Amino acid sequence: MRRLSFIIYHLAFSAALLTLLTSCLNDKEPYQAGFYFAKPQYANNAFFANNRIDSITMLSYGNWDVTREASGSWLNIGLTSGRGNTIYTFPVTFEQNTTGHGRGTYITFKDTDHPGEASASIVYWQYATRGNGTLGSAPDVKAITGSDGSRFELTYDAQHRPLSLRITKNDGAESDAVLQNLTLTYNDWDSLLTVQDKSKTLTSRYANDYLPERLIGSGDTIGYSSQHYDNGMPVSANYAFRLEHRTVLGLNSYYAFLLGGQSLNPDSLHCADSLRIASLTGIGTHIDKYKLTYSTADNRCQSVDVNQLVFGAEQCDPYQLLSLFRYARNSSIVSSVEQVGERYEVAVNLNADKSVAKMTVIRIREMVGADVPEDAYSVTYTFEY
Numbered sequence: 001m002r003r004l005s006f007i008i009y010h011l012a013f014s015a016a017l018l019t020l021l022t023s024c025l026n027d028k029e030p031y032q033a034g035f036y037f038a039k040p041q042y043a044n045n046a047f048f049a050n051n052r053i054d055s056i057t058m059l060s061y062g063n064w065d066v067t068r069e070a071s072g073s074w075l076n077i078g079l080t081s082g083r084g085n086t087i088y089t090f091p092v093t094f095e096q097n098t099t100g101h102g103r104g105t106y107i108t109f110k111d112t113d114h115p116g117e118a119s120a121s122i123v124y125w126q127y128a129t130r131g132n133g134t135l136g137s138a139p140d141v142k143a144i145t146g147s148d149g150s151r152f153e154l155t156y157d158a159q160h161r162p163l164s165l166r167i168t169k170n171d172g173a174e175s176d177a178v179l180q181n182l183t184l185t186y187n188d189w190d191s192l193l194t195v196q197d198k199s200k201t202l203t204s205r206y207a208n209d210y211l212p213e214r215l216i217g218s219g220d221t222i223g224y225s226s227q228h229y230d231n232g233m234p235v236s237a238n239y240a241f242r243l244e245h246r247t248v249l250g251l252n253s254y255y256a257f258l259l260g261g262q263s264l265n266p267d268s269l270h271c272a273d274s275l276r277i278a279s280l281t282g283i284g285t286h287i288d289k290y291k292l293t294y295s296t297a298d299n300r301c302q303s304v305d306v307n308q309l310v311f312g313a314e315q316c317d318p319y320q321l322l323s324l325f326r327y328a329r330n331s332s333i334v335s336s337v338e339q340v341g342e343r344y345e346v347a348v349n350l351n352a353d354k355s356v357a358k359m360t361v362i363r364i365r366e367m368v369g370a371d372v373p374e375d376a377y378s379v380t381y382t383f384e385y
Contacts, residue, residue: 049136072105131209219248
């Protein structure tokens, strides 16, 4: 009888399929050789720098073992051998990737009863960046103090996921005014993120990037949306997209980014050419249109998106500061942000690991009349890690 070996990746086991796929060594020794994987679904699998665990669910017709390729010292397999015709589920764990570069390895299953007759390989790739776009080597920002009396305080878990953000401003009053106060809880069993935003509660499912698909509360929604051509067709997100904040009354504000075809894949570098910020006012929607220019400083070298500090603590979007929507995080730090009659000039001092130590923002507004000087102010932010 003709020998048959096979490897199958699938969502669920099929008893009928397992019965049909039978092969023989010869007329005297019938046998089955092959592997069936319910998880992972694919032979190639990608993970972020702060992912720490996955699992394998599999069945081998014969007794088996699994080995790790030499370059995969950062990966550990929870079970290395087993019996035939038995379903196994076991963990695969990863060290967090702090190398600053993507890395890959593979593991190989072999049928030990019939060496060379059946084998299967699973490839693992780990990105250089965490789910939020920060490099895996980047330190966590614990606090930011502004010379204007602003204060940003943050906490994280062991996977560098933000757990809390509190933004306050002291304008000379006896106590600080609380501008933003977020707490975040991750239920990894159900892949559920819960954000407590003052009195509001928003939730979302997440994948292995630990980021929300769309945060939804009883009257609020925060998430991506498409921009559209004049004919109504949606624009591809790598050309342009919006991040919208909606309330029960409708659209409250949005941020529109123009990318012009840049890749949004993990580890890719992308910087929006321009930014529009729209917000509702008492007389309608006000839109600010900004041209963005960037420095050579990498915005992925600390846990927060420092570009969100440009407009000050009062205008800082806390969700973007935490990079909960990573496509809105530009890879480089801006050097200037300008629109008609107003510009912001940005300078940064970096630590040895290229994280931001200090950031100074100068706002300049051009006054009407040639003899009237420009109205300018500056604020310096000092970072603590």
